Amino acid sequence: MDTTGKPIKKGKLTVFLGSVAGVGKTYAMLEAGYDKYMHGNDAVVGCIDMPKKTDLATLLCKIPILLKGEKAKESAAKIAELDIDAVLDRKPQLVIIDNLAHLNDTAYRHSYRYQDVQEILDFGIDVYTTMDIFHVESLKDIVEQITGIKGQHTVPDGFIEKAELILIDVSQDEIIQRIKDEKIILPQELGQNTDDFFRPGNINALRELALRYTAQRVDKQLSEYMQEHDIKGPWPASERILACISPSPFSTQVIRAARRMADALKAEWAVIYVETHYHSPQNEVVYNQLAKNLLLAEELGAEIITLTGDDFAQEILLVSKRKNITQIVLGKPAHSRIEELRGSVVDRVLRESQGISVHIIPGKSVTKEKQSIAVYRSLRQCRLFPYTLTLLLVVLITLINKYIGFDLPNIVLLYLLPVLFSGAYWGRGPSIMASLLGVLAFDILFVPPIHSITVADLKYLVSFVIFLVVAVTTGTMANRLRYQAELARRREARTAALYSLSRKIVAETEMGGILRTVINVVCENINGEAFIFTPHDNGELSINAFSQGFQECSLKENEKAVVNWVFEHGRIGGRGTENWGTSQGLYFPLKFEEKNLGVLGVNIAEAELLLSSEHRQMLEAIANLLSLAMLSLQLSADAQQARNLAQSEELRIALFNSISHELRTPLASILGAVTSLLEGENIYNQVDRQVLLQTVNDEALRMNRLVGNLLDMARLESGMMQLKYDWCDIQEIMGVVLRRIQELIGERKIIVDMAQNIPLIRADFVLIEHVMVNLLDNANKYAKAGTKITIIILMVAEEIQIGVKKIGEPITGIDRDKIFEKFYRSKSNQQISGTGLGLSICKGIIEAHGGKIWVESTSHGGNSFIFTLPLDDKIPPQVPTGKEGDTIAR
Amino acid sequence: MHDKGARVLIIDDENQIRKMLKVALSAHGYETAVASSGQEGLNQAAFFHADIIILDLGLPDMDGLEVLKQLREWTEAPIIVLSVREMETDKINALDSGADDYVTKPFSIGELLARMRVALRHAAKTDDEPVLKFGELTVDLSRRQVMLEGKEVKLTPTEYDILKNLVIHAGKVLTHRQLLKAIWGVNYQEQAHYLRVYIGQLRKKIEPDLTRPRFIITEPGVGYRFLIKE
Incomplete structure (x- = not known):
């Protein structure tokens, strides 16, 4: 992380974790904060959610409150909002921020409050905050199973991991009493289901979850402490978990489950996505879901592996062996029956996993998710054109067979042609259709009895089966070849684009050219606009290059804030990322090591879509290339400056030598002549005296000329000669x-x-x-x-x-x-x-x-x-003849 | 008044220059007084009744030009300013504000004495002599006639006016402005190229070698001077 200009030491995070709303987290946090304050720490309250009836007020008025408006002290609404800039300006030692899982306003810098907290911590300010177990990302599914309600605004585990957890717990009766007294704020997700949610069973289950979660965390902290301090103990063999995901919404459950397992086993974990011809996202909706899945995995702290390959199972197993994976997490397959014929991925992984435990996570069927899957499937398959063409091809072959009249084996062979074609050009679906149509046409039109689906001789049935097997196999093979060629082509195109970019950049010698080249390459690869911000000498960012049609005024203030944030933090930000996720553009920092060079911004034309991970990786690669090019240009400019300095140093030495010599020589002559005259007045006759005096005169004039030249030179050099x-x-x-x-x-x-x-x-x-x-x-x-x-x-x-x-x-x-x-x-x-x-x-x-x-x-x-x-273009202005008889002789 | 024994006030902040001028001018028969600042110079000028004032333009306490203007408010004694080479504008401003002449530092004492003599002579002049003789050149102001080596030189009215102005102030520098104003009037003070053209014509008529003028010499960036042989 970039920490330039900020204190290296980060703030300490303390989370007051409650099992459910109403256990008194906020009260406990304020008490702890007040304690700190009384012990002379500079503690302030950043924001507090105030329930309708509360005992918080008495405690709250004892600690200074940092408010958005100056005079808004009474207004509870104001206390509920955090002003992050006010906190950063104020720089307290400790800031108290309620409700870590809060979802910010869309216009706000970060989407989530925990991102605000992260920034505050980065500035070296300690934070006290509260949250419910309900809002822990990896527990989302379990909570849903227990309560039937899905937490919407969750906090990533990776974030909570860094915190010291303080569990706040009270008995269920107490909680129920508090709800009756309206002393608590209910989670937004509950809506009207309050009574359902706060059943004693639910409360106790959540309490247990919170206790277990905290215990796990404490256990982990203990083992970390033991490791750090080299205390020997019974360490479990290190486990590595690999979660396999697809562009399906189910995968989020797989990711969360893997995360929980990783936590429980104190294991490292990774998420793998293999792009195969079965699972290649073919439209933007699918891309979007995939990007979301990968993002979730990243947020939960997984290592991300994306691969393109032919065989999902094979790739997973290869990666597992390479990375010494001990546990694989898979989703329960949602394949069609046809696919199951050839064995699902799960089966094949299970069969070949050899010593690796495989966990299958049941896909929980939610109507909404089913719908999106349906959309995803229909979008994937809805391509009528290839089927029409396949049909036409079969018809054509049928006509040829009919009119030329080959014998039956040749007719069958000819029907393989459309299968091969459609397999090679349009994929599996059309090729299967072609084989079915082929068999049908062969049966009805050529196998006696003609014009009937019935077959006279049973041996033809064998022919049909053989034909079908051959056709499907050929079609699949052709399709696979096509897909691999396509993949290779895409990969090659990406590599070629990057390669050509790097070559073009190297050829450019000035910044403007480099930026323009990059903008062009970016626009060739994404459908949208691109622009680059670079800092001025005073550190302010401004747009230095942009694609055609882009207008600077179309950038809203909010977007500029994102750009500045990305520049300062050196992290990716903008749409679809964890920072400023709701903004319009996506922004890549241009930086090298600790040096921030600018920001590459991208506006995608379709407003709803996120960028696919493939494009994002490509843009990141471009941003890296650009950073390197900018840096090398800067370095060469620095080197040039150094050379200039050395040259001017040389000049200065020459100047000193020259002047000291040139000024001293006449001075020596003058002093010599004058001292002679002063001391030996009577020795010299009139002529000698004249010679000496003439010397003084000449040498003084010489010095005068020299000084005049030096002044001229100085004026020329300084540009003062007008x-x-x-x-x-x-x-x-x-x-x-x-x-x-x-x-x-x-x-x-x-x-x-x-x-x-x-x-x-x-x-x-x-x-x-x-x-x-x-x-x-x-x-x-x-x-x-x-x-x-x-x-x-x-x-x-x-x-x-x-x-x-x-x-x-x-x-x-x-x-x-x-x-x-x-x-x-x-x-x-x-x-x-x-x-x-x-x-x-x-x-x-x-x-x-x-x-x-x-x-x-x-x-x-x-x-x-x-x-x-x-000669000047201008003719000398007319001179007036003025007086009578004047004539100009020229 | 004869220039020998004239009273000279030297206003210069540099001790060495004051000392040198005092010695040199005294040796040449002048009575001297010195002042090291503008204010002191103004006071001294009132008490000393100077016949001629030598004023350095670069003074520490006040602008030399300001001193010059204040002096000109009450005295008509000739003032010669000392200036450095590159400051043509300062020289012109001083001359247009009433200085009689200038000497560029570093200068030879001979040059300064010559300027002083010219200035004192012009100051003392009461009645215009009708015929002015400068070596081979004779200008008869009453008859508007110019003779070179005994032969009459035909001049246009403008050429004659320029020559007349120069010879009347012979030895003294005249700025472009002063000449333009005298010949074409106040509206033509910025048209220095008029002078380049007419002086060129005039020189052709009276100078045998144009690149080595005997009579009218150019003061670069400032103006013209009619040279007198002493």
Whole structure:
């Protein structure tokens, strides 16, 4: 269970168990709670069912009550409702919750109160609660046998197992007296049958049941305690029980019986369902019942085994051997007489069980259940079309036989064809019909006397029997082959779907693609809608992907609560599950180990149906695949981030090295020159002093340029560099640049070669100026002494191209690719000072303008740094001629 | 008033800058006073009767622009602001709010002295001289005539107006706004590209090398300045 963000230690559950209503469970519970409260524990009352006349009130007003509304203290109705969120917010040490078997409102988070209690326990809060023996799931049938009344809202045994049981018991006379005084609340299931139910015999039987149940529990707890503490004792040989179920409603009784046996024997138990061609659910109603049966088994704590196989009995025995089963529980067969001819499953299991005890549970006939069985059978068989076709086939064969006129043995052989066909394509029913029709047609139309069912020669009777045996056997075999092929096909389809999904997912590199793929696969497999919730950074869930036609607004608030619950708890929830079973959708958590990644939601089109276990398993497999894919994507993103971090770490080191070196060098020169001047004023003559001062001046300017570049870089990196677009004249920019670098360039000549009619461009004047200054500074540093630098400005198609050309060592290979990277310094130029920032700043600025920058080298030692600036679509706005005589020369 | 012996008030929060300016300006014959905050600067300005004020825009106690505006409420003494390179908007705002010129940190003392001399000269100017001479270039304001190397240069009325505005304030920076307002009126203050076009034309007529202008230089992002050789 997922316990992220919650205390690991779970709360302790104490159940005050009563044999029947009215034994004073609630009173005893409140007393115990009050005792705790008086001893300084933080105990609150969560909810209490108040009978009409009661002595509870005096006790109740002594303990704080947690109410839905603030001022609802007097209202008994309010006390009867539990507000689970209020409890979780309040976080008391102990909460008192009456009537564990309570059925919640449909709009409520959980269907049953015990699910609320489970959640409260998960939060580490202790719970005191009450229930009647009447409501223990595994005792449901026994209680029904004793009292004739079926408990509807039962609590699974697995849940009660975790609790400490305190049995509350009083004499039958006392109970009957209390009923007369209206001091108790009667179970909802009773309706008008109160007097019937509270017969002394019933009461005593229930009391005995409660005592036995508690004794068993105590015994179990004792043995567990002994085991845990390694106390030696006479341990019974470990028993394993296997309950065999079908999609029939009878199976619930088998499951409960197995559970009781498992309890009594302290045995492990499992429930097996074998899907064979006899028991293959062929419609949704049957699927639904099967899903319910399996769910019940799961709730009662059984291990679930579902298999597909050919032979029910064989599979059961195989599993039994593999799992060392000692006891098998079966339902009494409800097969037709024909099926009994070939031996019922029960018989065959009995015959071959060898050392395994087999228990047969009698199917208790209830009219309602019979009806549902009838529906189940009729739905299974109601397929007229194959029978019609079979009939036509037999007619066709008859016509062929009639007109071609074969001899009798060939005619019989031909009649086997429809049997084979219908067996292979439509199943057993049509094939049996085909064989019967075949015999009939053969008898009446071909065996003398013709047109009469009577047979002249008795030897034909033998032929009929042989024909029938051959036909039925062939038909059954064909049918079995067909069924197995069908099963194999379905299994293969499922495997193939999962396989192709996993392949598709692997191929996707971004989350959106993965989610879309999964949605498509889910929709191919179920008739309905699918959607996926993923969490934001702030932890809130939102729909990230959904199938066509799905509308987010169609999800009700209640559904969203389910989604959140599934996400937080990492457990399956929604329709047909034990959590939020009444909600519309079915929700699968996407999680891996402790990491919750999202929720896969499914809305099935037919509102009444549950999803078959096969589909549910498939969806679970898909959810697992998706979780893995999402996780691996997340991990690779994390890895990328780590790589980026490492890279930026590298950059930072480069920056430190570069800056410490580049800033210290001019500082050293300045300090050196200044200290010389300060200390030895009279040593230096006028010329020396001038040289020293010039050094200080030059180096200070160098530092200023460096700081400027660092600031530019920082602004580019942080995205704070915003272009201030303005109409600029390239010529004007050149004017400013040349003026600025005059001092730097010294004697070197710079030639500007500018094409005519270059229009104004939209650019950031100051930044383009920075680019030019950097390029010229670079050119000056790397150009051979005495050579000149040429600036060429051209208009090429839709852009302006500006090149700075100089004579120097040609730039080649790696240098050429990396020269614009931050802090990259060419190995061959290590002796020339620089930070490796200038060109990367140029690149940043030019690219921000939508231009390009590159370097071209010629073999005879010329390097050109060229950049382009796009010409804006917009024509420079009209300039007013304004005054008389103004003419625009451009 | 002669600029030698003029009284300079230095408002800057950095001790090193104040000390350096005090020494350098004193050596050049100025009488100096210093203030380390905006408030102190405002007080000092009233007592000291400064002829020129050097104001750092980045002050700790109040916005330099605010100091500038308060000073301008009562004094017409030229104000030169100190600013850093990237803050073009600050410079423009200061100039449009009444500063006479700016110097970008880090600056050379020569640059500052030149700006101060121009500002003081303009402040002292009483009557307009009709003929202004700048090396090879002569502008006769009374006759609207421009002569380059002895030859007359034909200018359109707009070109002439721009040139006239620049030469009248020779040595001083004029922001785009100031120029646009003077030539086209208040409604055209944002149309900086007008200037790019006309200055380009003007330069073609008076500058021999357009990429190395002698007379009209561009102050990037701020405006134009008519250069004077000293």
